[in-house]
Amino acid sequence: xxxxxxxxxxxxxxxxxxxxxxxxxxxxxxxxxxxxxxxxxxxxxxxxxxxxxxxxxxxxxxxxxxxxxxxxxxxxxxxxxxxxxxxxxxxxxxxxxxxxxxxxxxxxxxxxxxxxxxxxxxxxxxxxxxxxxxxxxxxxxxxxxxxxxxxxxxxxxxxxxxxxxxxxxxxxxxxxxxxxxxxxxxxxxxxxxxxxxxxxxxxxxxxxxxxxxxxxxxxxxxxxxxxxxxxxxxxxxxxxxxxxxxxxxxxxxxxxxxxxxxxxxxxxxxxxxxxx
Amino acid sequence: xxxxxxxxxxxxxxxxxxxxxxxxxxxxxxxxxxxxxxxxxxxxxxxxxxxxxxxxxxxxxxxxxxxxxxxxxxxxxxxxxxxxxxxxxxxxxxxxxxxxxxxxxxxxxxxxxxxxxxxxxxxxxxxxxxxxxxxxxxxxxxxxxxxxxxxxxxxxxxxxxxxxxxxxxxxxxxxxxxxxxxxxxxxxxxxxxxxxxxxxxxxxxxxxxxxxxxxxxxxxxxxxxxxxxxxxxxxxxxxx
Numbered sequence: 001x002x003x004x005x006x007x008x009x010x011x012x013x014x015x016x017x018x019x020x021x022x023x024x025x026x027x028x029x030x031x032x033x034x035x036x037x038x039x040x041x042x043x044x045x046x047x048x049x050x051x052x053x054x055x056x057x058x059x060x061x062x063x064x065x066x067x068x069x070x071x072x073x074x075x076x077x078x079x080x081x082x083x084x085x086x087x088x089x090x091x092x093x094x095x096x097x098x099x100x101x102x103x104x105x106x107x108x109x110x111x112x113x114x115x116x117x118x119x120x121x122x123x124x125x126x127x128x129x130x131x132x133x134x135x136x137x138x139x140x141x142x143x144x145x146x147x148x149x150x151x152x153x154x155x156x157x158x159x160x161x162x163x164x165x166x167x168x169x170x171x172x173x174x175x176x177x178x179x180x181x182x183x184x185x186x187x188x189x190x191x192x193x194x195x196x197x198x199x200x201x202x203x204x205x206x207x208x209x210x211x212x213x214x215x216x217x218x219x220x221x222x223x224x225x226x227x228x229x230x231x232x233x234x235x236x237x238x239x240x241x242x243x244x245x246x247x248x249x250x251x252x253x254x255x256x257x258x259x260x261x262x263x264x265x266x267x268x269x270x271x272x273x274x275x276x
Numbered sequence: 277x278x279x280x281x282x283x284x285x286x287x288x289x290x291x292x293x294x295x296x297x298x299x300x301x302x303x304x305x306x307x308x309x310x311x312x313x314x315x316x317x318x319x320x321x322x323x324x325x326x327x328x329x330x331x332x333x334x335x336x337x338x339x340x341x342x343x344x345x346x347x348x349x350x351x352x353x354x355x356x357x358x359x360x361x362x363x364x365x366x367x368x369x370x371x372x373x374x375x376x377x378x379x380x381x382x383x384x385x386x387x388x389x390x391x392x393x394x395x396x397x398x399x400x401x402x403x404x405x406x407x408x409x410x411x412x413x414x415x416x417x418x419x420x421x422x423x424x425x426x427x428x429x430x431x432x433x434x435x436x437x438x439x440x441x442x443x444x445x446x447x448x449x450x451x452x453x454x455x456x457x458x459x460x461x462x463x464x465x466x467x468x469x470x471x472x473x474x475x476x477x478x479x480x481x482x483x484x485x486x487x488x489x490x491x492x493x494x495x496x497x498x499x500x501x502x503x504x505x506x507x508x509x510x511x512x513x514x515x516x
Contacts, residue, residue, distance in 0.1 A: 001362060051362055208384065219396055237382075241361050255335055255361050262337045266294030273295075 003087055004192060004224045005050040005073070010082035012068050015039025017080070025247060027267060032063065032247040042068040043248045046082070052191070053222035057239035057256060059229060059271070065248040066228045070194040073226070074113045075103045086110070086192070108138040112185030112223075116197035118177035121184065122169045128155060128180045129165040132187050139188045154183040158213060175206035179213070186217065193225045199234060211237055232275045236260060244268045280309035281347050281450055281481040282333070287357075288341030289328045290508070303328040304505035306342070308498070310450065315472070315482040317492045320502035326485045327377070329502070330452045332357070333483070334374045335364045346372075349449060369397050373448030377455050379439040383428040387413070387438055390427060394446040412441045416467055432459035440468060444475065451475065453484035457491055469494060 013021055018037035025032050025041040032041045043065035050056050058066040072079040073095065084095040088110060095103070115121040122131050132151040141147055152162055158179040169177050178198055185193060195214070199207040215238060218225060227238050235242055235256060242259050244252040244267070252265040263269045285307050291300040303325025310316045318326040331337040333344055333356060344356040349371060354363065368374075373394070381390045388409050389396075395405035413423060416437045422430065427438045436459050443451060456472075457465040472495055476482065486492045492499060 001366065054362075054365075208382075212382075212384070240365050253361075254338070255364060257336045258338060261331070262291070264292075264338065269294055 001051045001053075003049055004052045004054075005087070005226075006085045007049075007069075007073070008047045008083050010046040010069065010072060010079050010084065011044045012042045012065075012072060012077065012079045012081075013039050013044075014042055026249045027246045027251055030247070032065070041248050043072075043079075043245075046245075046248075046250055048243055048250070048253065050192075050224050050226060052224055053218070054241070055218060055225045055227055055239045057227050057229065057235040057242035058245060059232070059235050059242055060245035061230055061271075063247070064245040066230075066245050067196050068248075069245075070113070070196050070226055070228050074111055074194050075107055076113075088191070108135065109188050110190050110192060112188070112190040112193040114178065114181045114185050114193070114195045114198045116200050118169065118174070118181055121181040122177065124168065124170050127166045127168055128160060128172070128183075131169065131180060132184050135184050135187045150187070151183075154187055155180070157217075158183040158186075159209075173206075175202050175210060178202070178210055182210075182213065182217075186221070186223075189221065191224060193223050194228075195225060196228045197230070198227075200229070200231065214238060232260065232272065244271070278311055278313075279347065280311050282310040282483065283345040284308055284329070284333070284342065285345070286342035287329060287332055287339055287344060288505075289325065289332055289337055290340050290505070299508045301505035301508055302337075303332070303502070306500075306502060308500040310481045310483050311497075312449070312481045313476055313479045314497040315476060315484055315495050316498045316500060317496035318483065318485050318500050318502060319489075319492060321504060324502035324504045326502055327454055330374065330454055330483065330485070334368070334372065334452060335359075346450070369394075370446075371449045372452070373443045373446065373450070374452045375440055375443035375454065375456050377458070379427060379435050379442075381427055381438075383426050385426055386424050387418075387427050387430075388423045390438055391441045391445055393442060398446060408445060409441065412445055413437075416441055416471065417464075433461055433464050436460055437464065437468070440471070444471065447475075447478070447480070449479075449481060451480055451482045453482060455485050455487050458487040465491070 016037050017039050020036040021034040021039050021041050022044055024034055046069055058069060060066045071077045073084055079096060086093045086095055129151045132154055133147045136147050136150060152165060155165060156162060160176060160179050169180055199210050229235060239256045242256045243250050246267050252268050260272055263272050287306040288304050289302040291302060306329055308316055318329060320326055328337060332339045335356060339357040345353055346356050347353050388406050391409035391413060392405040418434060418437050427435050440456055457468050460468060
């Protein structure tokens with residue numbers, strides 16, 4: 001098996017930053033707010049590897065920095081430190097050394113993202129089909145008929161009624177909006193997909209169908225995924241390995257069943273013990 | 277004699293519960309070997325750490341002490357206690373199976389898919405994987421009307437057969453079995469025992485915990501008796 005992503009020492013500090021930021025924050029300090037300069041250390045020194053076709057979970061409570069990790073990797077927010085290498089066939093891309101145009105190219109062609117908030121992933125002013133067409137156009141597919149066929153096939157795959165292809169996303173249910181987001185993210189068949197709390201806030205039955213869909217797609221297309229969630233059920237269902245974050249630091253990493261049955265860190269033990 | 281597939285040397289496991297500030301001993305100084313085509317049975321009283329040994333080998337538990345030397349299909353030896361997570365995942369996919377005491381499955385997944393799951397993971401086409409699952413389930417006399425529904429509503433015996441079928445289907449080189457016949461009626465238990473004999477004849481190495489001494493006598497080539505781990509204080513002294 002080959003590596004698809006290698007992340008080393010990823011950091012993101014909001015604020016001016018000072019020499020004390022790192023020492024005075026983190027799980028031991030029980031805060032991510034630097035008392036000296038008031039900066040927020042959202043993440044510090046986050047490192048992990050992701051292999052082809054693998055699903056890695058990033059777990060932790062709100063404010064642990066888990067979303068910041070995927071937002072940095074998807075170029076939504078530039079990190080303040082660290083590096084990430086994306087292995088794409090024979091090519092290696094050092095993500096944060098690329099210029100904006102190359103970053104945009106990777107984002108449009110090789111990465112996909114599904115956000116918790118569909119407003120971030122979808123354009124609410126154009127139809128469901130139009131949203132997917134938009135992504136296909138950015139990835140250089142230009143033929144109108146081909147784009148429309150592709151969009152329909154993707155929506156059918158993610159179980160969106162074809163009669164609703166031309167409807168606006170704002171007229172869709174929350175679960176349906178997530179399906180359109182997934183179809184859009186998959187439009188270019190990216191080898192790497194980021195999922196940021198995609199089922200949070202949805203009804204249980206809708207959650208289950210979307211998670212099943214994600215698993216099916218992963219088995220069909222062998223897409224590597226980074227799944228950010230605070231939900232232990234999602235971690236258990238989707239991921240093979242997981243990292244646990246607290247106050248911006250990785251405090252534990254391991255096989256998912258091991259983290260859930262034999263957690264090592266005090267915080268992970270508390271987290272697992274509080275599962276419903 | 278064939279070289280062992282698995283050689284466990286001085287395996288120990290204790291849990292450190294930070295919140296309660298407690299150490300819970302689970303297994304202590306366990307050593308044995310498992311060979312291809314043979315079944316090694318673990319016996320001992322409740323609390324002696326039999327399941328802990330199986331989980332340590334599968335790495336659901338992180339071992340606290342000892343080595344777990346495994347010889348893979350290519351003849352390479354590696355210590356499962358220290359192998360990387362990706363190495364473990366790869367071995368779980370291709371070589372090491374685990375039939376746990378209880379079947380965990382999604383209440384919406386049909387039985388046929390539950391059983392075929394390991395083959396899906398190996399990239400076997402779905403129709404073929406389902407066909408092989410169907411063959412196995414009929415060999416284990418699970419009524420065909422149950423194949424399309426989830427095992428969630430099954431009786432203990434039916435559920436355990438599904439669990440076993442899933443463990444057997446990918447023909448692992450090393451199979452870990454945690455009380456596979458405990459909840460079965462005599463006829464079904466007999467059918468499972470014959471399946472295990474069949475796997476042995478095909479060369480599968482097995483490490484098992486059985487509920488009934490009679491089953492151990494029939495199937496085991498080697499029996500390893502575990503003693504309960506010593507109290508924490510004694511254990512700490514030894515590690516210190």
